[in-house]
Amino acid sequence: MIAPVDVWAAVVVVASAAFGLCAPGVARCSPGRAATWLLSAGSVLVAGSAVVVPAIFVFVALGQIRFFAGIAGWSASSLAAWFPIRWPVAVMSAVVLAAQLTRSSKVLTGRGRRLMRAWQASRTFDTSLVVIPSDQLVAFALPGWPGRVIASRRLLQTLDGTERRALLAHEQAHLDQRHDLHRAAAAMAAAVNPMLSHVPAAVRLATERWADETAAHAIGDRERVAATIDRVAATTSGLARLSAMAMGVGDADVALRVAALLSQPRHRRPIWEALLVAVAVLAVAAALIGLYDTKQVFETAEQAYLHARSAR
């Protein structure tokens, strides 16, 4: 074995926790595109590692039951000698695995179904912008192939020409850069691994910042984009307060986005990014070592089984 069982299992747990801790920092500090990709791809890798560990434990524990070992053709005692698992650990792993399965299938049916409905609806539209005859100030990106921008008439009347372009460029960026898929990946990762529970919010902020930056580039004026976000935020929050709507989780995000647009992009050391990549690599490496070690242990157990049979 390359490393003792508890070492690589512990590494995956610690790396998951560290990834969850670094995620908000990356979402705030990194450029939107880099932050989005690092967080969504990284969280999927870390979540994958977090599935591999309990899966190995359950598989090995089952393999040590003589009945299964006899059918599969390996030595249960050899397996138990090389890969000892106490039964509380085995039971806990099975519980974790079951929880991961139910939580991820819940996300798949809930969020996945809504995403499908959005994709279906966007197919029925002929134009890249669809206007709602509403007095609310609302605009959103409806994902699909191709996705569509939806905006209320009231909002389009409230904004001036440049602000309308900023708004449309921002929403179109969500569609072109497939932010729906990045967010879905992060949601699945968080469902599988609760230590990544802050990652979806981080990806949300990162994609908003990426869209802001794209809009700023399109109209060539960061301050105008910041001012547009401010204006829409100020007006919608007034309306929201009137109708006593529950406030979204991402409230503080708008202030962060405006601040990010107004601050000059300056050169800084990518510390958060380096940390994030390091812990993701660590988690994947630990899971791979775990898989390799397990394979070795089973090969040894198979040989022991064959040896015992030929000796008889």
Add this chain to the structure above:
Amino acid sequence: MEVDVRNQGRFEMGAGEMGMRRRAPGTLEAEVLATLWSVDQPLSAEDVRVRLAADLAYTTVATILTRLHEKGAVNRTLTGRVYSYAPVLDHAALTALRMQALLDDESDRAGVLNRFVDGLDGEGLGALREALDHRSER
């Protein structure tokens, strides 16, 4: 329809207008539609061109308007010697409203759809104002 959108992009680039930045495909059509929706009266192609906060050639705007008319997204009437265009409210708006309900679904606040901004609370708004004020001081 895919091809339409691409063509618009190429048209825009081919026109080689100064100060133009690269746009995502489909954005130009959206901008023209948004302009028509932002006012209460029908607009001619020239009216739209003036209101668009971008340096676009008249022919570019006219081409987009013609395509929008072919799609049934706008009505046009002959006023004098030029067409005036007005946006059409059709069943697409109903579907869009249903999608807004999807957005407002309590269980999907952090969601599938991306809003331009979420509602801000007092604290968030204060921080926002501060950032903007701080900026204008300098």
